[in-house]
Every structure is written in structure tokens, then in C-alpha cells.
Amino acid sequence: MMGSPLAGKLYMQVQYDLQRRISSGEFKPEEMLPTEEQLCREYGVSRITVRRAVDGLVADLFVVRRQGVGTFAAGVSHALQSVRLRAYLEDILALDRHLRFQLLGIDTQVASERVAERLRLTKTAHVAHESTIVLLNDQPFMVGEGFFPADLVHAIEPEDFTGHEQPTERILNRAGLRIAYGEQNITATAISKDFAAHLDLKPGTPVLSVERLYFDDRGTPIAFITGVFHPERYQLTADIVPRGGAAPQIVPLSKDRK
Template identity: 40%
Template sequence: MDTEGIRVRGTSSSLYEQVRSDLLERILSGEFKPGDLLPTEEALCREYGVSRITVRRAVADLAANFFVTRKRGVGTIVTRRLSDRRVFRLSGFFEETTRFDQTEFLNVVEPASTEVAEALQIEPGTPVRHRLLVSARNGEAFTMIDRYTIERNGAPGEGGRGDASRLGPRIERAEQELAATKANALVAKHLGIRPGRPILIASRVYLSSDDRPVRYTISRYHPDRYRFTVDLRPARDNIIFEPSGSTSRRKA
């Protein structure tokens, strides 16, 4: 494939955005099909004539939009997501729990389910620590959180005491997907709502500086105590002007 144009294209888009857009086009066109492995970072660097940092950022953006998923020890795999699903990017901060009281209802080691294993990029059945937490303020439940981390032999349990060298990898960023669901009996009990009521659910993967998943959380939000707002702006290459007035003339 001729990629020379990507390096010299006259556009306001950054280099990583151009690489990401080209890879996305190749995925949507079927050159890379669901289940296919993308070329390695080294191969993509050679193909596009860019640095590893540029390729890594482009692929991370595709992963954040669920076009690809990264499997540790395997590579980057094209997902089977629906191509017509709209994805909106939201930016923000995590760990907004300092204003809330948290109560722990469960803290056990259990085999990773298929969903948890996929999120943490481990084999199903791998031991993970599962904590069930409810965040509340003034006695009112706001969020029910299932938190999963890989259980490592000899390491203190999450929330345990230990020196800084035993705290584990530093969390650099997180990727989150929001969806709508219905509250099951357990969720309804902890949030104080009726079973079957619609709620928002957030699946979040925390990543280290080298993009390794280190924590997976599933948060269910009380429908009356949360509201999500989005600041929408035009895309970088799609400037929009609103006409200042009508330019048409009414016939006499």
C-alpha cells in the first residue's frame, strides 16, 4: 500500500489522526476483517513512515472507539462491533469518589468470567479479586460498582497496606463505555429502586502507562441522581458557519 501521501498530505489533522483515519478506512473497507490481527507496531511504523508513539496513539484511539481490541501476548484484533453504531467521545476525569462514602459488600477471589477476562486481557478462569462497592452521600445510594483486579501471589489485596514498591502499576488513563440496561434484583436492592427500572451502566478499563489493563469496573448509576452532559464541538476539519440572516428575497 502506498502511504507516502499520509506523510505529506496538506491538512490540519495531526499525523496520528491521519494514520488512525487510514487504518479505520482499511477496517471499514474490509481489508482488515473482524477477527484479523492488525500488523505489528513495528510493521505499521515502516508502512506509514512514522514513529512508534504515533502508531501507538492511533491504535489506542481505534481501541477507545471499539474498532479494535488489544490482547496481551497476541496483538491488536479487529472487533466485531457494528459498523453503523455511532460513537461519541467524552473526556473527563476518573476517581470522583472523594465526595462519597463507600461501603464494601463483597471482597473475594474468583475465576475471571469471559467478560472480565476480555477486559483485563487474561485467560478466562484466571484468579481475579472482585469487590462490590456502593457509593453513597447523606445515606442515599448513587452508584453500585463491581471492581476487578488481577490477583497476584504475594501482593497485598487491594486496599491493603504496604510500601510504595508494592502498590503495583500506576494507572495512566481509562477507557469507558456507557450503555442502558435494566436493574436486576441485586442492583435494585443496593440502589434502592425497583427491579427492571432503566439505568445507565458504565464499563471502564483502567490502563497503565504501557497500555496494560490493570483494573476493570462495572458501575450502575441511580437513575434519579446522575446526569451526563456533553460539550459538542465541530470536528477539526469540519468548520460550521451559521448564516447571519436570510439571503433570499420574497417575490412581490
């Protein structure tokens, strides 16, 4: 990559440099960015690296993709919403002995429109599907579903849900696939009748809904996970620090400052 002082993975260096150029006004709001091929030449990196960098800019709302046209610097209305939390993949997939997984069912089905869109499949493509209850300290914590492209994951086994390891990772590893990175969206919703029964809630109770999409190192979607959390057993905490900064040291308040 051309003389960048930024540390971190190569795609992050490209992402942050493009972000700097957008923030500085080099690319004006609604102005089209160079093509992937042009960015590859400019930064001396692969197309996969550029694609991951631009994916990060899209996720952080610095740029907007327009199908069949190109990628554009976001306008003010987009940039004002650029609050996004980050999590470590290793933490998401970590073995947790407080969790157990209760398998509800396994099948192969035609992908719904939403699943096909997220996994970049055709409308008639099939997916391997599982539904699961996640127990936290033996109490219902989450009920969810996992969808995997059937041409990549040929079978899901009940053994994938034994123990405390994340079933998604076990399913993919058995298929010879490795999670390189992912993205997650959490929204508020009202729980459906079917899911409510599994979490001991009344239908229509407000809950948090999660969608998690995992990619391999080529940027191919390999798993789409959806679910809802029990509202009294899920908490999301985030440190708020300057971009590129570290969390400040927490010092107890003295009596004079209370």
C-alpha cells in the same frame, strides 16, 4: 514522527494522521492497514505508540480488528456509528467530597468469562474483587464491582474505601500501578434484584450500566469496574463541537432573538 503538524501526545498524532488517511480514501473500506511493525517504521515511533493509536481508531469505529488476520478500514456501516464521547482521566479520578464509599465485600475469585476477556486473562486466572456502594450526598448513587488481576494486585484493604478518594486509584497505587488511560461504556439495562436493594429501587427498574476499563502506560489492562447508577441521580452532559474544535462561546439570547 514524520513531519506532522498536529499537536498533542505522540499516539494521538499517529491516530489522527491515520484517521485522515482513512477519511481521504487512501485506505478504502475493508482494506487492510499496514502491520504494527510497518507503521512503527513509517512514523518512527514505538510499538506501544502505534497500538494506542490503533486502539483509538477501533474505539472511534474507523477501523476493525480481525483476530489473527489484521486491522481493516471500517466499512460504511461501521463509520456511520462513529459517535464517541471523551472524558478527562483527571476528572474521572478527582477527589469529590460529595462522594462516600461503602464497602460491601472483598474476595479473590476465578475471573468470569467477561472479566477474563476484558482484562486479557486466561479462563482459570484469579482476580481480586470488591463490591461497593457509592453514596452521593449520603444517598445511594451507584453500586458496583471492581476486578483486578490477582498477579498484579495481591490484596484489597478496607482502608482503600475510606475518605473521598477513588478506591480504584488507591488500590492500584498501593500495588505500584498507575492508570495511564481508560475506556468507558454506558448502556441501558434492567437492575437485578441484588443491586436493586442497594439503590432502593424495584427489581427490573431501567437504569444505566457502566463498564470502565483502565490501562497502564504499556497498554496492559489493570482494572475492570462495573456498576449501575441510580436513574434519578446520574446525568451525562457533553459538548458537541467540530472534530478538533473548541466549544463555542455561549452568548445569552437578546430579546429580539427569543
